Amino acid sequence: MPSPTLAVVGATGSVGTVMLELLSSRRNVWGEIRLIATARSAGKMLTCRGEQLVVRELTAEAFDGVDVAMFDVPDDVSAQWAPVAVARGAIVVDNSSAFRMDPEVPLVVPEVNREVAGYRPRGIVSSANCTxxxxxxxxxxxxxxxxxxxxxxxxxxxxxxxxxxxxxxxxxxxxxxxxxxxxxxxxxxxxxxxxxxxxxxxxxxxxxxxxxxxxxxxxxxxxxxxxxxxxxxxxxxxxxxxxxxxxxxxxxxxxxxxxxxxxxxxxxxxxxxxxxxxxxxxxxxxxxxxxxxxxxxxxxxxxxxxxxxxxxxxxxxxxxxxxxxxxxxMRKGAALNTVQIAELIAAEISKRGES
Amino acid sequence: MPSPTLAVVGATGSVGTVMLELLSSRRNVWGEIRLIATARSAGKMLTCRGEQLVVRELTAEAFDGVDVAMFDVPDDVSAQWAPVAVARGAIVVDNSSAFRMDPEVPLVVPEVNREVAGYRPRGIVSSANCTxxxxxxxxxxxxxxxxxxxxxxxxxxxxxxxxxxxxxxxxxxxxxxxxxxxxxxxxxxxxxxxxxxxxxxxxxxxxxxxxxxxxxxxxxxxxxxxxxxxxxxxxxxxxxxxxxxxxxxxxxxxxxxxxxxxxxxxxxxxxxxxxxxxxxxxxxxxxxxxxxxxxxxxxxxxxxxxxxxxxxxxxxxxxxxxxxxxxxxMRKGAALNTVQIAELIAAEISKRGES
The missing domain is CATH 3.30.360.10 (Dihydrodipicolinate Reductase; domain 2)
Structure with a gap:
């Protein structure tokens, strides 16, 4: 089974920038990495894992083929687009506060409660607030x-x-x-x-x-x-x-x-x-x-x-x-925790593929 | 009875500077104001109540004729010199932590516990820590x-x-x-x-x-x-x-x-x-x-x-x-609280003079 495809939504923001640094420096578990942002930033070139990647516009089609999508965007953008990504087949790891208190969305800090990340009836996992x-x-x-x-x-x-x-x-x-x-x-x-x-x-x-x-x-x-x-x-x-x-x-x-x-x-x-x-x-x-x-x-x-x-x-x-x-x-409070959760899900997907 | 004489010990420090500003702007209850500092600063000229005053060196004799002495100096300087000032007849209001926890020294914030300022068997009243x-x-x-x-x-x-x-x-x-x-x-x-x-x-x-x-x-x-x-x-x-x-x-x-x-x-x-x-x-x-x-x-x-x-x-x-x-x-946390206590004592001295 090929390595899972990751989308980074909000790739051009300050937390998105740290996400790309982390993806470049951590042990790589991803196949394709796809960068997504609003129309204003679409077309920009960014570096991740030493590759030059073009930023794609946030559309429903952008999620086709994506296994895991990390979101770092304002609450209202997450509220609108996370369900769209899920409908296209992605599991969403969201760093906004839009879904954190939803009883059907686990709120995860991997070192503390990684065991709850697997129960996600809405296809969404939330990453905790920075503080x-x-x-x-x-x-x-x-x-x-x-x-x-x-x-x-x-x-x-x-x-x-x-x-x-x-x-x-x-x-x-x-x-x-x-x-x-x-x-x-x-x-x-x-x-x-x-x-x-x-x-x-x-x-x-x-x-x-x-x-x-x-x-x-x-x-x-x-x-x-x-x-x-x-x-x-x-x-x-x-x-x-x-x-x-x-x-x-x-x-x-x-x-x-x-x-x-x-x-x-x-x-x-x-x-x-x-x-x-x-x-x-x-x-x-x-x-x-x-x-x-x-x-x-x-x-x-x-x-x-x-x-x-x-x-x-x-x-x-x-x-x-x-x-x-x-x-x-920017790290444990945002990009790092979100990447860690995404990696947990990548391991789950890989394991499922093996069994 | 003439207005009481005030000494400001540590007059050239940052809190001392605020004390002189306060003494210049508040309703005046003092007769002579005498500025005292270590030998290094003695001889400097400072303005208080519109008057030019020369800073005197900290000696026992400097307290002769002083009714109230406000101290803002390091703990060890207060510990040494406050009793000297008391022995020369002054009541000391000390802003260091040297005497604050002494059961025979009242610790005063006038708006809160002005009633304890009158019991001072050692002749010393402490002003509270800034925070x-x-x-x-x-x-x-x-x-x-x-x-x-x-x-x-x-x-x-x-x-x-x-x-x-x-x-x-x-x-x-x-x-x-x-x-x-x-x-x-x-x-x-x-x-x-x-x-x-x-x-x-x-x-x-x-x-x-x-x-x-x-x-x-x-x-x-x-x-x-x-x-x-x-x-x-x-x-x-x-x-x-x-x-x-x-x-x-x-x-x-x-x-x-x-x-x-x-x-x-x-x-x-x-x-x-x-x-x-x-x-x-x-x-x-x-x-x-x-x-x-x-x-x-x-x-x-x-x-x-x-x-x-x-x-x-x-x-x-x-x-x-x-x-x-x-x-x-610098004010309520230091100079102001000390000046307020000194004014309480000035009022007490004036009242005593009247009765």
């Missing part, structure tokens, strides 16, 4: 050891979570504020220096932190904060998990971080948690503060795992741990 | 309404928390990273661009977040994290308050923010909490995310109050609130 993915890599192994009951989360999310537009906006703002030593010390002067071009953010990001991302959902919560709650519950299979998250954008290019306070059913120790995380797949333990070892975006960017450190048992609750996690939101 | 001060302004009124039981905190602390050296370091690093659009997208390249000059920080701060400030204390906790726990307990008078804090430095010049998750004895509502905070002294409520209203450093810098917003009742616990607080760490 959730980084955080859950550290929390899931601790859950299996101690039994998770509650999460209190505060995020430090980077500009690239808002795509290339977010990255460009932060760089433009940095150029405007750098060199003036008074900026940031007087009220309003960062707003004045940055001007009206806020890009995808609701406020200037340079020299600031912005406690808002996503849209207003219920009762003052942002959509991003609810994703952390709902997706954590679904991925870990704990429908009653208590989650309270505050999502904050910080002036970092790439790398989402989360301050995690996790309460468990049984007592924990910091050393025990370190031992669990040292053996966890897809996790790097960096936990020696005096030696300058803690997770940070400038180190985690461009790497695959979740970086975990600052592990402390709560002084006032022997069942609670505080820790800090950083992951590359 | 604690901003946070407690919002949490204390909620405690009086609902009965606080637990705090889970994650901070977003600015460079100026590390003084002028911190501000200068961040500005230098920003100049080095601005203009290169690839920086922050590749592993290690921010470290390379910033070079070895990390200033007072353990890692590059530009385009990064650094989950460490202070020194290593017990069991992996930083001294800064323990201050939030110990000072909150003392200021609120709740010795058994459960506190778990993670302190993180962010590339902001001035303005410390805290994501607060607070658990109370009784049920809360977001609207009820908003009402409490709308009426709280020294607090500005900014809580309309869709209109872009939430607390941020670029707005709070240069202002006196704590900015509070993003108020949400926890979805999974009717007794818990999540909220976000930002305050100017």
């Amino acid at each position: 959730t993915a980084a955080m859950i890599m550290a929390v899931a192994p601790l859950h299996y050891e101690y039994g998770l009951r509650e999460l209190v989360l505060a995020s430090y999310q980077s500009a690239s979570g808002a795509g290339q537009y977010g990255i460009d906006t932060l760089h433009d703002q940095l150029t405007k504020v750098a060199g003036d030593r008074l900026l940031g010390s007087r009220p309003g002067n960062v707003r004045q220096a940055v001007g009206d071009d806020l890009g995808p953010f609701p406020a200037p990001l340079a020299l600031n932190v912005v406690p808002w991302s996503g849209q207003l959902a219920d009762l003052g919560w942002s959509s991003e904060e609810l994703k952390l709650r709902n997706e954590s519950r679904k991925i870990l299979g704990i429908p009653a998990l208590k989650v309270a998250a505050t999502c904050v954008r910080v002036p970092v290019v790439t790398g989402h971080s989360v301050a995690v306070h996790a309460v468990f059913a049984s007592e924990v120790t910091a050393d025990g948690a370190r031992q669990v995380l040292r053996n966890a797949p897809g996790v790097i333990l960096v936990d020696d503060p005096e030696a300058g070892e803690f997770p940070m975006p400038i180190d985690a960017v461009g790497t695959d795992p979740s970086w975990v450190g600052r592990i402390r048992r709560a002084m006032d609750d022997p069942r609670a741990l505080s820790l800090f996690v950083t992951g590359d939101n | 604690t001060a901003a946070m407690i302004m919002a949490v204390a009124p909620l405690h009086y309404e609902y009965g606080l039981r637990e705090l889970v905190l994650a901070s977003y602390q600015s460079a100026s928390g590390a003084g002028q050296y911190g501000i200068d370091t961040l500005h230098d690093q920003l100049t080095k990273v601005a203009g290169d659009r690839l920086l922050g997208s590749r592993p290690g390249n921010v470290r390379q661009a910033v070079g070895d000059d990390l200033g007072p920080f353990p890692a590059p701060l530009a385009l990064n977040v650094v989950p460490w400030s202070g020194q290593l204390a017990d069991l992996g906790w930083s001294s800064e994290e323990l201050k939030l726990r110990n000072e909150s307990r003392k200021i609120l008078g709740i010795p058994a308050l459960k506190v778990a804090a993670t302190c993180v430095r962010v590339p902001v010049v001035t303005g410390h923010s805290v994501a607060v998750h607070a658990v109370f004895a009784s049920e809360v509502t977001a609207d009820g909490a908003r009402q409490v905070l709308r009426n709280a002294p020294g607090v500005i409520l900014v809580d309309d995310p869709e209109a872009g209203e939430f607390p941020m450093p670029i707005d709070a810098v240069g202002t006196d109050p704590s900015w509070v917003g993003r108020i949400r009742r926890a979805m999974d616990d009717p007794r818990a609130l999540s909220l976000f607080v930002t305050g100017d760490n």
Whole structure:
């Protein structure tokens, strides 16, 4: 049986670009790789696995012969086109939030719950939200050891979570504020220096932190904060998990971080948690503060795992741990997790072919 | 009776500079104002209340005739010199952490616990840590309404928390990273661009977040994290308050923010909490995310109050609130709180003179 055909939908976007890098550097399991994007980008030439590939326009016919299609496009585009790809015979791995909470769509982080990827009555598998993915890599192994009951989360999310537009906006703002030593010390002067071009953010990001991302959902919560709650519950299979998250954008290019306070059913120790995380797949333990070892975006960017450190048992609750996690939101938080799921399905297809 | 004499010890530092600004702009309650600093800065001329004042060297004699002495100097300098000032007849208001946990030294945030400022057997009153001060302004009124039981905190602390050296370091690093659009997208390249000059920080701060400030204390906790726990307990008078804090430095010049998750004895509502905070002294409520209203450093810098917003009742616990607080760490977090305490004592001295 020939190797399966893969489509990359949204190939020209910032996450699509990382997908092509990953497909070029990982062990190859694919036959044809087909790049798909909106009409605006159709005809562009991109490199993948050393081959020059022409980007095709997103049409129903583009999916003919495709076994697996990875989507990284806006929610509404996924909602419209993923079922079209499925109707043409593809299995879709979708990185938007369009299907994540659908009970007939598995929500997968392979290191945590790969076993659910096979049940997909709609032909669609969802990949987790970027912040959730980084955080859950550290929390899931601790859950299996101690039994998770509650999460209190505060995020430090980077500009690239808002795509290339977010990255460009932060760089433009940095150029405007750098060199003036008074900026940031007087009220309003960062707003004045940055001007009206806020890009995808609701406020200037340079020299600031912005406690808002996503849209207003219920009762003052942002959509991003609810994703952390709902997706954590679904991925870990704990429908009653208590989650309270505050999502904050910080002036970092790439790398989402989360301050995690996790309460468990049984007592924990910091050393025990370190031992669990040292053996966890897809996790790097960096936990020696005096030696300058803690997770940070400038180190985690461009790497695959979740970086975990600052592990402390709560002084006032022997069942609670505080820790800090950083992951590359373009990789584990997006392209990497999606590619990993696609590879799981490729292995399933190959196995089916052999039997 | 003449107006009391005030000494400002550490007058040439970054907090001292803000103290002089505040003394120049607030209602004047002082007679002579005497500026004191280490020998290195003695002889400098500084402006306060429109007068040119010469900075005196820190000696025992410099405190002769001083009624109130505000100290903003390193812990070891306070530990040595505050008792000297007291021996010469001054009441000391100290902004270091040297005396904060001493049971014979009151730890004061005037809006919260001004009544304890009068009991000072050592002649010393301590002003709270910068992050604690901003946070407690919002949490204390909620405690009086609902009965606080637990705090889970994650901070977003600015460079100026590390003084002028911190501000200068961040500005230098920003100049080095601005203009290169690839920086922050590749592993290690921010470290390379910033070079070895990390200033007072353990890692590059530009385009990064650094989950460490202070020194290593017990069991992996930083001294800064323990201050939030110990000072909150003392200021609120709740010795058994459960506190778990993670302190993180962010590339902001001035303005410390805290994501607060607070658990109370009784049920809360977001609207009820908003009402409490709308009426709280020294607090500005900014809580309309869709209109872009939430607390941020670029707005709070240069202002006196704590900015509070993003108020949400926890979805999974009717007794818990999540909220976000930002305050100017040079003002309420340092100079302002110290000046306010000194003014309380000035009023006490004047009243004593009248009776």
